[in-house]
Amino acid sequence: xxxxxxxxxxxxxxxxxxxxxxxxxxxxxxxxxxxxxxxxxxxxxxxxxxxxxxxxxxxxxxxxxxxxxxxxxxxxxxxxxxxxxxxxxxxxxxxxxxxxxxxxxxxxxxxxxxxxxxxxxxxxxxxxxxxxxxxxxxxxxxxxxxxxxxxxxxxxxxxxxxxxxxxxxxxxxxxxxxxxxxxxxxxxxxxxxxxxxxxxxxxxxxxxxxxxxxxxxxxxxxxxxxxxxxxxxxxxxxxxxxxxxxxxxxxxxxxxxxxxxxxxxxxxxxxxxxxxxxxxxxxxxxx
Amino acid sequence: xxxxxxxxxxxxxxxxxxxxxxxxxxxxxxxxxxxxxxxxxxxxxxxxxxxxxxxxxxxxxxxxxxxxxxxxxxxxxxxxxxxxxxxxxxxxxxxxxxxxxxxxxxxxxxxxxxxxxxxxxxxxxxxxxxxxxxxxxxxxxxxxxxxxxxxxxxxxxxxxxxxxxxxxxxxxxxxxxxxxxxxxxxxxxxxxxxxxxxxxxxxxxxxxxxxxxxxxxxxxxxxxxxxxxxxxxxxxxxxxxxxxxxxxxxxxxxxxxxxxxxxxxxxxxxxxxxxxxxxxxx
Numbered sequence: 001x002x003x004x005x006x007x008x009x010x011x012x013x014x015x016x017x018x019x020x021x022x023x024x025x026x027x028x029x030x031x032x033x034x035x036x037x038x039x040x041x042x043x044x045x046x047x048x049x050x051x052x053x054x055x056x057x058x059x060x061x062x063x064x065x066x067x068x069x070x071x072x073x074x075x076x077x078x079x080x081x082x083x084x085x086x087x088x089x090x091x092x093x094x095x096x097x098x099x100x101x102x103x104x105x106x107x108x109x110x111x112x113x114x115x116x117x118x119x120x121x122x123x124x125x126x127x128x129x130x131x132x133x134x135x136x137x138x139x140x141x142x143x144x145x146x147x148x149x150x151x152x153x154x155x156x157x158x159x160x161x162x163x164x165x166x167x168x169x170x171x172x173x174x175x176x177x178x179x180x181x182x183x184x185x186x187x188x189x190x191x192x193x194x195x196x197x198x199x200x201x202x203x204x205x206x207x208x209x210x211x212x213x214x215x216x217x218x219x220x221x222x223x224x225x226x227x228x229x230x231x232x233x234x235x236x237x238x239x240x241x242x243x244x245x246x247x248x249x250x251x252x253x254x255x256x257x258x259x260x261x262x263x264x265x266x267x268x269x270x271x272x273x274x275x276x277x278x279x280x281x282x283x284x285x286x287x
Numbered sequence: 288x289x290x291x292x293x294x295x296x297x298x299x300x301x302x303x304x305x306x307x308x309x310x311x312x313x314x315x316x317x318x319x320x321x322x323x324x325x326x327x328x329x330x331x332x333x334x335x336x337x338x339x340x341x342x343x344x345x346x347x348x349x350x351x352x353x354x355x356x357x358x359x360x361x362x363x364x365x366x367x368x369x370x371x372x373x374x375x376x377x378x379x380x381x382x383x384x385x386x387x388x389x390x391x392x393x394x395x396x397x398x399x400x401x402x403x404x405x406x407x408x409x410x411x412x413x414x415x416x417x418x419x420x421x422x423x424x425x426x427x428x429x430x431x432x433x434x435x436x437x438x439x440x441x442x443x444x445x446x447x448x449x450x451x452x453x454x455x456x457x458x459x460x461x462x463x464x465x466x467x468x469x470x471x472x473x474x475x476x477x478x479x480x481x482x483x484x485x486x487x488x489x490x491x492x493x494x495x496x497x498x499x500x501x502x503x504x505x506x507x508x509x510x511x512x513x514x515x516x517x518x519x520x521x522x523x524x525x526x527x528x529x530x531x532x533x534x535x536x537x538x539x540x541x542x543x544x545x546x547x548x549x550x551x552x553x554x555x556x557x558x559x560x561x562x563x564x565x566x567x568x569x
Contacts, residue, residue, distance in 0.1 A: 002476075006384035006403075006443055009376075013418065013440035014406050020417035082309050086302070094555060095313045098320075101551045101558070103501035105519035106540045109526050110319050113326075113533055119335045157316070162562065169563035218410045221503045225523060239412050246416045247508060255416050263413045270408045 018263060024256035043257035052233050053258075056241045059148055063216040063237070066152050068209055075160045075208070076201075079167035080193070093168065097161035104158075108225030111154045115140040115226075141227050144234035151235055154222055159215065163208045170204030171197070206277040213273075217266060238262050320544075327538030334534050349538035359539070361514060362521035363546070365431060366500060369517060372435035373499040374492050377442040382488070384443070385450035386476050390462065400451075406444030411437065411505055419508055429511045437509075438499050446491045449561070453487035454480060490561030493554045500547055518543055 025044070028037040047053055082092040099107065113119065117139035125140070140150040174197065182192045198205070220239035223229065229236035229244065236244075242262065246255020326334040327349050328342040353359055388400050411418070418437060419428070427433030457480060465475040481488070503519040510516060516524065522543055529536045551558065 002383040002387045002472075003399075005380035006447070009380055009436065009440040010403060010406065010443050013421075013437050014414065014443075015402070017414035017417035017421060018409075020421070021414060024417060078309075078312060081305055081312075086305055086309070092309045092313060094552070095316055097555075097559070098548070098551065099316060101497055101501075101547050102544050103503070103519050103522070103547065105501075105503050105522040105526075106544050109522060109536060109540050110323055112526075113338075113537070114319055114322070119338060119533075124339070157319075165559055166563055169559075214408070218412060220412055225503075225526070242412070242416075247419075252416055252420070259413050259416055263409055266409045266413070 021256045021259045021263070024253050025260045027253040028251075029253045030250050037253075039253075043254050044261075046254070047257050047261065052236060053241060055233055056236045056238050059235060059237050060217055062148055063152060063155065063219065064213050067155070067212045067216055071152075071156045071160055072163055072205075072208060072212060074156070075163035076167050076205075078160070079164045079171060080197075083168045083171045093165075096164055099158045100161040102158070104221035105225060107154065107158050108222050111150075111157075112141065112226055115150055117142065142231055144231055147227055147231065147235045151223055151226065154226070155216075155219065158222070159212075163212065166204055166208050166211075167201065170201045174200045206273075210270075210273055210277075213269060214266060217262070217269075238265075323537040324541050326534055327541050329534050331532050331534045334537065346534075349535045350542065352535060353539045353542050358513065358516070358521065359542070362516050362518045365515060366518040369431050369434050369438070369506075370496050370499040372431070373438040373442065374495045376435060377439035377446060377495055378488060378492055380439070381443050381446035381491070382450055382481065382484070383476070385447045385454050386472075386480060388447065389451045389454035390472075400447075403444055403447055406441065407448070411441050415504065415508060422509060428509055429515065430509075431515055433509060434502075434505055434517075437505060438502060442495050442498065446495070449491055450484065450487055453484050457483055486557075486560070489554075489557045493557035494561040496550065496554075497547070497558060500550075 026038060026040060028039050028043070078096060082089045082096070086092075114125070126138075138146075140146045178200070179192050179196055182196045183189075187195065218239060219237060220243065223235055223237050224240050224243065227235045229240040238258065239262070242255050242258035245251050245258065322338050325340075325342055326338060328345045328347070330346060333343060384403070388396065422428045422433050422437070425433075427436065461479055461483075462475050465479055470478070501519060502517070503523065506515075506517045506520045507523070510520065513524075522540060525539050526536060529539075
């Protein structure tokens, strides 16, 4: 049976653990000893009662909002900038996409250095942003008010390339004649972009938003390596919260509860989003 | 203002502006990498005080230190082993399964396919706690084989999605011809389908390689012994050890990122077609 290897792998290491997580979430368990402390839904009530958990949801929400309103438009802008008819565009594309393939571990080390307040690199950031009236110089990763912004900057640096690549591919699918026609009808560049190009890109944009939201919910590596969710939970996200409770303090039942919530959020979002905006053929789900 | 200029002049001017814009962005992207590259040649003090300049004197110590570090090479080998294992296992099982989903008819096929697609919606993270327990029970905690198994399993959904689409596009007649010549379904799969699917397989493999090479979370939980550490884990450990010596850290990450960067420059086409294939066609 050709399906066997895939089925064994998939059901053992993907499906079974999810079901197991749902089961564990009803227990209080430290990972050792018998699993006999059944506590019904108390893990869930504790979780929803935890103020820090509420904060983590806010932080994830913030990343999602910033990604959609800032990161994706930047990616689209750059796709338009280097996407078509620019001699040498392949070089720019290669450079812009480069951070995407550099590991999260390396990215975190690199940006920890740049953000480190003792060093001249961060003075440079202060200098550049110093003219903003509301800008407060000083540490980034150590400041509870700035830490999420710092993380978002790094996420943008690392991941905008993926979205740009999607947009470039999408743009290539739009026949130049259609945009030409709109110009002949008297539309200027901006009108053509807004009324012709962007609507024709809508499928790509939906896919890109989808990947961005899922990615924002699932981000762990960069946050954990740069801040461990600190200072004082100021950058705690769902995944670091789960890791902290599940593995650092070995409350496997409680950690599983967070995992189940994470799973349900992803699932509900996926189902609603796909039935609203995407065709039901899973196209573009491949990250 | 632009509108008042003559047409060719305006065109040149926009082009220049586009180059300036693209170059600024390129500098923002490359800047941190250059700081790291030159930083590896500097004294720690010089790196901290003037990160943006070329080194006053090119000091080789840091790069030399990293390149002669036994643990670094061990991690490189471990990462390569996991990556190759993951690519082979996931490509093999995913292409067999995709063949079934694309070419064979049986009851419940589409349901089963949809079950496989659940894997697209969540990352390893969600299942990691029970996975940890499961791996402990199976005795594959703290082993590279265990990591290969789990990483492969989590690559399946995406691979099957891409490969099934590709397999479907291969004409039915080729399959019939194989059977007329006395071939089995496996002959068709192995002699016809796989060679024809090379572009899709390459795109898949390239994505799986990037995924596996950069994976931090799973090895972080599963591996205890330093002799099994993969490169991202080693980077994290080195980061913890040398926070006082940024020059050495910079040298480490520059060398650690080299294999991925070289691979990217060689396989950019495959990586990008893998990422955009599903998104654009649909």
